[in-house]
Amino acid sequence: MDERKVLLEVTRRLRTRFGPIREGLGSDPLDLLVRTILSQNTSDRNRDRAYAELRRRFPTWEAVLSAPVADVERAIQGAGLHHQRAARLKHVLRRIQDEQGELSLAFLAGLPDEEAAAWLLSLPGIGKKTAYVVLLFGFGRPFFPVDTHIRRVTRRLGIVDSRAEPHAALAPLVPPGTEAEVHLQLIRLGREICRARRPRCPACPLADLCGYARSTHPNQARMGPPRKEVQ
Numbered sequence: 001m002d003e004r005k006v007l008l009e010v011t012r013r014l015r016t017r018f019g020p021i022r023e024g025l026g027s028d029p030l031d032l033l034v035r036t037i038l039s040q041n042t043s044d045r046n047r048d049r050a051y052a053e054l055r056r057r058f059p060t061w062e063a064v065l066s067a068p069v070a071d072v073e074r075a076i077q078g079a080g081l082h083h084q085r086a087a088r089l090k091h092v093l094r095r096i097q098d099e100q101g102e103l104s105l106a107f108l109a110g111l112p113d114e115e116a117a118a119w120l121l122s123l124p125g126i127g128k129k130t131a132y133v134v135l136l137f138g139f140g141r142p143f144f145p146v147d148t149h150i151r152r153v154t155r156r157l158g159i160v161d162s163r164a165e166p167h168a169a170l171a172p173l174v175p176p177g178t179e180a181e182v183h184l185q186l187i188r189l190g191r192e193i194c195r196a197r198r199p200r201c202p203a204c205p206l207a208d209l210c211g212y213a214r215s216t217h218p219n220q221a222r223m224g225p226p227r228k229e230v231q
């Protein structure tokens with residue numbers, strides 16, 4: 001089976017396992033950008049705590065921009081790396097305010113896909129994952145963000161080569177219009193089953209498709225998905 005077909009089958013089985021996932025689409029782009037900055041190199045729980053505290057202390061992004069950096073650091077310290085994150089956050093807000101005259105990313109809606117991506121990637125500390133999250137979930141653009149879970153599970157499955165740049169390798173394999181679902185299903189797989197340490201291959205519906213499982217659990221991989229997953 002080629003990689004495109006494997007990814008289709010993976011998505012079909014994860015939909016059966018986890019149910020349809022539709023969260024996140026239509027979020028405010030600047031809120032998403034800030035949340036994703038807070039999520040870099042930390043857990044979702046820490047990111048959510050830091051974001052909630054930031055919103056509690058500063059009701060608007062204008063208030064964050066005008067606040068002393070030490071106050072912003074205190075608000076987001078639950079996410080870790082708070083000195084670096086607070087400085088990055090204020091740099092990004094300053095750049096948006098200076099260029100657009102307001103704290104909004106609405107102007108990106110008027111740019112072609114690649115120009116909108118290039119603008120976001122020109123912000124300090126913003127990489128492809130963050131830029132593509134904003135474009136996909138904030139604007140419904142056809143980008144496929146790859147986080148640490150997606151990188152790990154697609155490598156284990158053998159869908160992408162470990163030497164390949166994962167965004168470039170995966171984007172052509174994702175059917176247009178399914179980017180958000182594939183992204184969220186693979187992240188859920190990575191969090192709940194295909195964990196970084198001790199992946200739960202015997203409980204995984206993808207074991208018979210997976211190169212990693214074939215090398216570490218050959219008997220289970222030959223048997224196919226756990227019986228309760230077959231529909």
Ligand code: SF4
Nearest residue numbers: 194201204207210213
């Ligand atoms: S079979 Fe194991 S390594 Fe492969 S995707 Fe499932 S949990 Fe991950």
